Amino acid sequence: MKVGYIRISTAEQNEARQEIIMDQLGAERIFIDKISGKDTNRPALQEMLGFVRKGDVLVVKSYSRLARSSVDLLKIVDGLSEKGVGFISQKENIDTTTPQGRLMLTIFAGIYEFERECMLERQRKGIAIAKGEGKYKGRKPIEVDQSALEKIYCEWKNGTIKAVEAMDKLNLTKPTFYRKVKEYECKNIL
Incomplete structure (x- = not known):
């Protein structure tokens, strides 16, 4: 067959x-x-x-x-x-x-x-040059309403809601949610 x-x-x-x-x-x-x-x-x-x-x-x-x-x-x-x-x-x-x-x-x-590795190397070099010239800044950070994040973070930490619910309420993916939580915690510790 x-x-x-x-x-x-x-x-x-x-x-x-x-x-x-x-x-x-x-x-x-x-x-x-x-x-x-x-x-x-x-x-x-x-x-x-x-x-x-x-x-x-x-x-x-x-x-x-x-x-x-x-x-x-x-x-x-x-x-x-x-x-x-x-x-x-x-x-x-x-x-x-x-x-x-x-x-x-x-x-x-x-x-x-070999061709693919050469293409990726050219891409990396192009990005490095663009960064050096200030033309490449990478992806724009995902914006989150800080007051909503604070409220939902508190609910999540208190056990009122689960992490999945917090992600849904903030409309964030799992990695982005935990990255934003880490940023929030670091900002509020200092």
Whole structure:
């Protein structure tokens, strides 16, 4: 059975192009993730890895859809190989059911990771230059009504409400809530 895997980075992107390729490649079952490929902790990826069986072939538009790091890519492909599952990447024309395909996969994965690391390094240098020129200030801090924070903080500390309720009332995520609590406590200790 041919099993397709599609990954798009954000919910705003459209998976239609990859679905057309899956149809062209004859994928009978498709798994779709709408999440970053920075690691392998993706629901559809994990489900697909548990689904494939000996004799199946995993097809993707590009191996970069499967993994962004060569280490992750090679671990996934090795795991597939151990299960007797082949791997085909349409864009790079790689077929791991052949020795040449396995060699090409290793080479392409290394090049892709090198290109990504170079891009991230250029990005870091650009941000450093922009900061030096005073043009880059980072994300704007999240504003919280201090009187509301004080009131809800007291309710939370007194045990009247739970932290989750306090977060909801202030419309803050968990990390932001605890960061604001820490700032509030530090400000009121001094």
